[in-house]
Amino acid sequence: MNERFSGQSRRRFLAGTVGGLLAAGTASRAEATTSPSGGSGSEAAAWARVPAIRRRIKPPRFPRRTFPITRYGAVGDGTVTCTDAFKQAIAACSAAGGGRVLVPPGTYLTGAVHLADNVELHLEAGATLTFSRDPADYLPVVHTRYEGVELMNYSPFIYALDRVNVAITGSGTIDGQADAEHWWDWSGDPPPSERPDKELLARMAEEGVPVEQRVFGAGHYLRPNLIQLYRCRNVLIEGVTVKDSPMWNIHPVLCTNVTIREVTVDSPHGPNNDGCDPESCVDVLIERCEFDTGDDCVAIKAGKNADGRRVNAPSMNVLVDSCVMRDGNGGVTIGSETTGGVRWVFAWDCTMSSARLERAVRVKTNPDRGGYVRDVYFRDITVGQAADAVIEVALNYENKHTGPYFPDVGGIHVRRLRAGRAPRAFNLIGNPDNPIKGVRVADSVFEEMAEADVVRDVTGFELRNVWVNGRRV
The missing domain is CATH 2.160.20.10 (Single-stranded right-handed beta-helix, Pectin lyase-like)
Incomplete structure (x- = not known):
């Protein structure tokens, strides 16, 4: 609190x-x-x-099962890559019928984290997720939205697609690690620049190119979001601090029954660093949050x-x-x-x-x-x-x-x-x-x-x- x-x-x-x-x-x-x-x-x-x-608007509830990421090989020293440990812990939690994937105190370096049905990702006090600055760690491409247009692109850092009962909770920190030399530099005009890709994506949408053929990712420069939950039902984000996203920090899309409570967005410096952008969502509660944002x-x-x-x-x-x-x-x-x-x-x-x-x-x-x-x-x-x-x-x-x-x-x-x-x-x-x-x-x-x-x-x-x-x- x-x-x-x-x-x-x-x-x-x-x-x-x-x-x-x-x-x-x-x-x-x-x-x-x-x-x-x-x-x-x-x-x-x-x-x-x-x-x-x-x-x-009712937050999802989860069985009282706990799956610490350290059980699956995660090391909280900020240098060991823990992507596979997150993947295994989330898969085990969902397969068991749901519960809490626990991130204990420490700094955990990871690539994309994909949530599954009935999974609560819980960051204890003193826990920090730091996300890799290597774009390759957010491949393969996934179905996502970039500034209101659907495409296949780099995975958002924390992502869920077509899931039921998903949550991100606790009092830890989710750090996108974006800065002027990583991700944010794509927003400018000198290469690498997102401008040609934005124009290409807009043309594809106007011409009715199917979404699965709008493939960006490697070799392109459309920045992913920090947290994006896509076509999900029963969503909770509570207590965590999020910071320094490549662009929009929290982005529920086409979701129903969303609670975002007591979250701190500390991201005042990055371009397009919106705090919370519910898009095409129904029944959303954003309460007791703090926003300090670049957009x-x-x-x-x-x-x-x-x-x-x-x-x-x-x-x-x-x-x-x-x-x-x-x-x-x-x-x-x-x-x-x-x-x-x-x-x-x-x-x-x-x-x-x-x-x-x-x-x-x-x-x-x-x-x-x-x-x-x-x-x-x-x-x-x-x-x-x-x-x-x-x-x-x-x-x-x-x-x-x-x-x-x-x-x-x-x-x-x-x-x-x-x-x-x-x-x-x-x-x-x-x-x-x-x-x-x-x-x-x-x-x-x-x-x-x-x-x-x-x-x-x-x-x-x-x-x-x-x-x-x-x-x-």
Whole structure:
């Protein structure tokens, strides 16, 4: 348990801010097409959905069997490669019907770790997984997603595909060991560079090349994620610290019933080092986590462009409760991969502040992405300082103003947000042919805003009891 959740703060978090809300009916992927873009029902009725969503999100439970990796030859000296020991321990655990694969104190060097059904990977205090810097240790290629597009690529460092009941728990550290000379250097323009491969992958997706023929990996430069759980059901990530991923740190894709609790993401320096990016997932709880990242802290996604339309799977019923956001491009972000649609997002009791936190609340998409964003609710958000707008909704991401797939964005509600210092309160940019449809802010205070707001091509922009620089607006 992190120290910050002791005492009164711990009791407040456990009590929750939704305890007095009314029960709500169930939700499913089918709901994604039943409401217009402006949102549905009243704000109180929307928040009344939260208890039912939360009841459905249940962490998996595991048999009381323990499989220490040291039993299978792992040595925690930081130099002996333990990849095979992890593989054997996980296989034995799953074959026995499930249990805990135990990582005792020590530093364990490994390549890709693939989880199996009914396996909890548990890192004891003092345990560190350090991942090899050799790309060959993440081969053969696996079915994965790179920035919203499916392909065959280097394995994520911790990976599961089509699994049920998987967990990563404990108080140890998962260290991707990426730095300016390993993995992060692929993000730049001088060779080796990911740019040609990103362009090739985008062309393949647009042309409908089957996923199994989109083979990258060796000889290519598309960076893997640190943790990616793909098409899994009943997922738990709890207590661990993750750091220095090649790119996105925690990336559940097409998963159902996901709990991410009391996790620390300490990765402020790497390019695209998002904290947690649930993509095309249903029923997700992110609670009591800390994020210090090189990109968005939490980014809710749903596939990109042609491939997102092919898969056509939304993210729905995502709860972000009592988290702390420091460095990052956005505190709680939706997009830019919005093609499959994002709906029913709730964030509350979050604290965000850093001279390098660019925005607190952010929605980003463009006319190549398409899709929709609706029924998004924030309340009781504290922002100490931000480096750009406190609230941003931008439909021109990557400076793209026109295209064949205008996104449908609206029904965004913010209540009881208090911001200290930032350049501006609002940066809202729609399109003359495709306005933002509905941004409502109530009972909120923006204390020291240095510049004028940008509000362009927005319908239904409502401010109720909102104060900016000491004046009610």
